[in-house]
Amino acid sequence: MSLAPWRSSLARALHRNRSLAYARYLQLATVRPDGRPANRTIVFRGFLDDSNQLEFITDDRSEKIAQIQHQPCGEICWYFPNTREQFRLAGVLSLIAADEPNETLCKARSIVWQKLSDAGRLQFAWPHSGEERSPDANFAPDSPDAIAQRSRNGIEPPSNFRLLLLDPTSVDHLELRGDPQNRYRYDKAENDEWKKVEVNP
Numbered sequence: 451m452s453l454a455p456w457r458s459s460l461a462r463a464l465h466r467n468r469s470l471a472y473a474r475y476l477q478l479a480t481v482r483p484d485g486r487p488a489n490r491t492i493v494f495r496g497f498l499d500d501s502n503q504l505e506f507i508t509d510d511r512s513e514k515i516a517q518i519q520h521q522p523c524g525e526i527c528w529y530f531p532n533t534r535e536q537f538r539l540a541g542v543l544s545l546i547a548a549d550e551p552n553e554t555l556c557k558a559r560s561i562v563w564q565k566l567s568d569a570g571r572l573q574f575a576w577p578h579s580g581e582e583r584s585p586d587a588n589f590a591p592d593s594p595d596a597i598a599q600r601s602r603n604g605i606e607p608p609s610n611f612r613l614l615l616l617d618p619t620s621v622d623h624l625e626l627r628g629d630p631q632n633r634y635r636y637d638k639a640e641n642d643e644w645k646k647v648e649v650n651p
């Protein structure tokens with residue numbers, strides 16, 4: 451698969467903003483089953499090998515799961531402060547679980563898990579996200595769930611760990627630098643070819 455034309459602009463932005471850890475944070479919008487929007491911050495984890503799909507991680511107990519299963523369309527909005535540019539990537543979301551039949555995707559899920567820090571992994575042993583916090587809720591690294599998780603030697607992801615992929619179908623890139631500003635739109639056609647158009651900012 452060939453790299454989409456917007457990939458080089460995004461790679462440049464990631465490189466020029468690499469000093470800022472938060473430049474890997476972006477907002478993901480999904481659609482609730484009743485049609486209302488939902489939005490949250492997530493961390494960009496890289497690209498799925500040889501593809502234009504972006505990798506994220508999430509917990510299958512979070513609300514976004516039902517939203518994505520109901521409506522897989524999603525959009526991310528990503529601002530890079532050093533270079534003052536915004537990327538909006540819209541496309542199709544997919545969730546990769548332990549029972550994923552595609553071997554490549556199953557392996558990608560394990561690799562992302564293995565790259566996570568201990569603190570990142572621990573969150574998957576925390577009590578159910580979004581539920582009312584109970585006085586006995588145990589978030590400690592020595593909670594029974596955390597100990598059980600570590601006993602897997604950090605190799606096998608827990609069952610609630612999901613690799614989340616975004617396969618973009620349109621990209622809107624706005625550069626604030628410049629007078630006037632610059633804006634480009636990329637759309638993927640039926641034949642999988644990308645078309646780039648320069649539009650008014």
Ligand SMILES: Cc1cc2nc3c(=O)[nH]c(=O)nc-3n(C[C@H](O)[C@H](O)[C@H](O)COP(=O)(O)O)c2cc1C
Nearest residue numbers: 475488490491492493507508509512513514515580
């Ligand atoms: C800086 C930052 C990074 C975050 N990274 C992630 C992430 O990578 N994956 C994730 O599921 N939630 C992440 N969260 C938490 C989400 O914003 C959100 O609170 C959580 O996923 C529950 O969202 P939901 O109820 O819409 O599913 C992050 C939050 C912040 C503030």
